Amino acid sequence: MIPRYSRPExxxxxxxxxxxxxxxxIEAHACDAMADLGVIPRANAEAxxxxxxxxxxxxxxxxxxxxxxxxxIAFLTHLAEHVGSDEARFVHQGMTSSDVLxxxxxxxxxxxxxxxxxxxxxxxxALKRRAMEHKMxxxxxxxHGIHAEPTTMGLTFARFYAEMDRNRRRLxxxxxxxxxxxxxxxxxxxxxxxxRVEEHVCAKLGLTPEPISTQxxxxxxxxxxxxxxxxxxxxxxxxxxxxxxxxxTEVLExxxxxxxxxxxxxxxxxxxxxxxxxNLTGLARLIRSMVIPAMENVALWHERDISHSSVERNxxxxxxxxxxxxxxxxxxxxxxxxxxxxxxxxNLYKFRGLVMSQRVLLALTQAGVxxxxxxxxxxxxxxxxWEEGRDFKTELxxxxxxxxxxxxxxxxxxxxxxxxxxxxxxxxxxxxxxx
Numbered sequence: 232m233i234p235r236y237s238r239p240e241x242x243x244x245x246x247x248x249x250x251x252x253x254x255x256x257i258e259a260h261a262c263d264a265m266a267d268l269g270v271i272p273r274a275n276a277e278a279x280x281x282x283x284x285x286x287x288x289x290x291x292x293x294x295x296x297x298x299x300x301x302x303x304i305a306f307l308t309h310l311a312e313h314v315g316s317d318e319a320r321f322v323h324q325g326m327t328s329s330d331v332l333x334x335x336x337x338x339x340x341x342x343x344x345x346x347x348x349x350x351x352x353x354x355x356x357a358l359k360r361r362a363m364e365h366k367m368x369x370x371x372x373x374x375h376g377i378h379a380e381p382t383t384m385g386l387t388f389a390r391f392y393a394e395m396d397r398n399r400r401r402l403x404x405x406x407x408x409x410x411x412x413x414x415x416x417x418x419x420x421x422x423x424x425x426x427r428v429e430e431h432v433c434a435k436l437g438l439t440p441e442p443i444s445t446q447x448x449x450x451x452x453x454x455x456x457x458x459x460x461x462x463x464x465x466x467x468x469x470x471x472x473x474x475x476x477x478x479x480t481e482v483l484e485x486x487x488x489x490x491x492x493x494x495x496x497x498x499x500x501x502x503x504x505x506x507x508x509x510n511l512t513g514l515a516r517l518i519r520s521m522v523i524p525a526m527e528n529v530a531l532w533h534e535r536d537i538s539h540s541s542v543e544r545n546x547x548x549x550x551x552x553x554x555x556x557x558x559x560x561x562x563x564x565x566x567x568x569x570x571x572x573x574x575x576x577x578n579l580y581k582f583r584g585l586v587m588s589q590r591v592l593l594a595l596t597q598a599g600v601x602x603x604x605x606x607x608x609x610x611x612x613x614x615x616x617w618e619e620g621r622d623f624k625t626e627l628x629x630x631x632x633x634x635x636x637x638x639x640x641x642x643x644x645x646x647x648x649x650x651x652x653x654x655x656x657x658x659x660x661x662x663x664x665x666x
Contacts, residue, residue, distance in 0.1 A: 325424030
């Protein structure tokens with residue numbers, strides 16, 4: 232997590248001061264619940280709330296931890312410095328460190344998910360706007376990087392919208408799954424703390440009680456959360472790769488916005504490079520690299536070990552901060568992307584009608600020619616376009632067998648672009664609903 236690829240709102244979730252504030256709220260709400268149950272004096276619970284406006288001293292906590300070698304104990308010691316040793320003696324009663332650490336971590340992940348979902352909403356709005364704008368802007372579709380058949384730029388944006396809409400649902404599901412808390416004590420049996428304390432704390436902090444924890448919240452939840460982030464990252468790369476392809480000099484059907492004063496190369500003044508989408512490709516790799524460690528965290532020893540801890544201290548902030556930045560950057564790319572319809576038209580006809588070969592093939596079979604013979608007739612004319620630079624329609628009109636089967640009027644008809652866009656409205660309705 233470095234400032235270059237960070238945005239303040241997401242970063243603030245992972246600041247030490249935010250973490251300690253959440254720890255404090257967990258402990259204070261737990262004291263309230265225990266006081267309600269008559270386990271501790273009400274006065275002691277109320278005393279803990281005296282620190283509600285305190286800005287905990289991160290440096291002081293670090294200083295204490297240097298001696299205790301235990302972060303939660305260091306925090307509790309610092310809290311007692313504000314509340315008073317006698318007043319704070321019931322803080323953390325019956326609890327274990329993971330009750331605080333895991334519940335806090337899940338709160339942070341849920342808050343991060345809220346930002347990511349908002350990011351996704353902004354991206355979806357940009358993709359929809361560009362899809363509507365270029366709904367009928369015809370471009371060549373490609374398979375294996377080779378010209379295939381006509382499609383539209385609007386369909387390209389709509390395809391990415393549908394993919395990101397699925398990703399939004401994944402993020403919502405991931406947030407729901409991660410938003411659990413556990414205040415169950417050592418090995419999760421509630422031997423030293425009433426389950427109603429957990430219910431109270433979770434209700435106050437917007438969580439669901441973990442149905443069964445050990446000494447930790449089960450890490451399959453976290454694996455699912457980071458897997459969802461990895462899928463979103465892959466979709467970001469999917470869009471970025473298409474933009475990078477479109478910006479190639481030989482293609483130039485679209486490009487990233489090039490701002491006034493921007494420089495593309497230190498050596499070549501003419502360059503306009505797809506630097507933002509190349510950056511997004513790299514960030515996607517980084518986010519995906521954090522999925523495997525999250526998966527490996529699922530298998531812990533017995534009721535608890537801390538092999539997951541060092542992993543999560545890194546991937547929690549890094550994955551969410553990086554994805555937040557990447558989604559915002561991609562939204563900017565989509566929103567400002569420059570589209571070149573004229574180049575799309577030029578590319579479409581670069582091979583002189585060759586992309587209409589399937590229409591001719593189907594017409595021949597419908598006219599009674601066997602599929603094998605129809606394929607042979609079309610391919611022999613198509614190869615002249617590839618190898619000799621001929622015009623496909625001209626070759627077909629000069630092929631006696633093809634003309635005999637179809638007639639010149641039907642051959643001409645097979646080069647109508649409208650044939651390929653006749654169901655665009657249907658697809659848009661499926662993706663966006665009635666518009």
